Amino acid sequence: MNTPTLPAQTPTVQNRLLRALPGEVLSLMLPLLEEVPLAAGERVVTAGEPIPHAWFFESGLASVMLHTAERGSYETLVVGRDGMVSTALVLGVEHMPVDVEVRVPGTALRIGAGALRQMMVQSGVLREVLMRYVQVAMLWMSQMALSNRRHRIEERLAHWLLLATDRIDGSEIVMTHEALAQVLGTHRPGITVALHELERAQMIATRRGQITVIDRARLIRAAGESYGLAEAEYKRLIGPFA
The missing domain is CATH 1.10.10.10 (Winged helix-like DNA-binding domain superfamily/Winged helix DNA-binding domain)
Known part of the structure; x- marks a missing residue:
């Protein structure tokens, strides 16, 4: 797969992962995406609970938070319009031991977990873009741990x-x-x-x-x-x- 380019026909989509998709793939996803406002402090993923939706951020910021008994809570990943949550869904996992909380208010395009899985089956390009994001997210988490x-x-x-x-x-x-x-x-x-x-x-x-x-x-x-x-x-x- 070559590095994707931005589809010229979808200028209103701000999420970088969605903008990396070919226009024909994005056009199939758009009817499945619901724009949702995000308020500061809102939790979009709860640790240990099933993840019903994937969220592609258009604006604002969210923190992936890990809670520990000994060291308290700390952030493992910052997510904005560069990415999505939860990457667990990309890997076929239904829940994770982390919370995702909105830090800076904004909006996201939300898709049901089942619909995302079906789209990944239909589109190898979508699957590859999201897997590449998982790779980069792991690197971001490693850099944060180093810091x-x-x-x-x-x-x-x-x-x-x-x-x-x-x-x-x-x-x-x-x-x-x-x-x-x-x-x-x-x-x-x-x-x-x-x-x-x-x-x-x-x-x-x-x-x-x-x-x-x-x-x-x-x-x-x-x-x-x-x-x-x-x-x-x-x-x-x-x-x-x-």
Whole structure:
């Protein structure tokens, strides 16, 4: 399979996986897709429960959250218009031990799990695009695990801000310190200190409930080796990332 290109006849679809499909495949999927608004804090997948739908994000951000008895909750993957949830459905799995929670409100195109499975049987191209996304998602999770283990909170925060702004329009993220602490698996005071450090270095600007990236190049350097590899792989395997 060659790297897909964007079908010119479907300009209103924003999800990058759907835009990577040939027009004839997407035209078969569109009647099965329901546009659904997403509110901050909404849970679209619940750990241990059957996954009734796949969600292709058009806007907004969601976190795949793993809950542990010893270390609390932490984020394993950020999903926006680059991807879909849950990848478990692509692999033929009906439930997973993770929650998926909306962080930044937006919209998604929702399809029933059974309908998605049927479409994957009918279309080898769809199956291959989604499997390629699973591959990249695993790489993103590996990079996040590396960052969580080896990097200071400031580096981890820089990494997360890059992931977020890759998936939204513009450079402003509306998110509380409490929500950031949850996704990074740390305490709120640590997030406040890290934000102040990045702001003092003139990488970001903050005001209550909002973060604006003002120097992306320096933020990339601050994130170090945790950022860039999966993004390049996405472009190679699937197509344009932003």
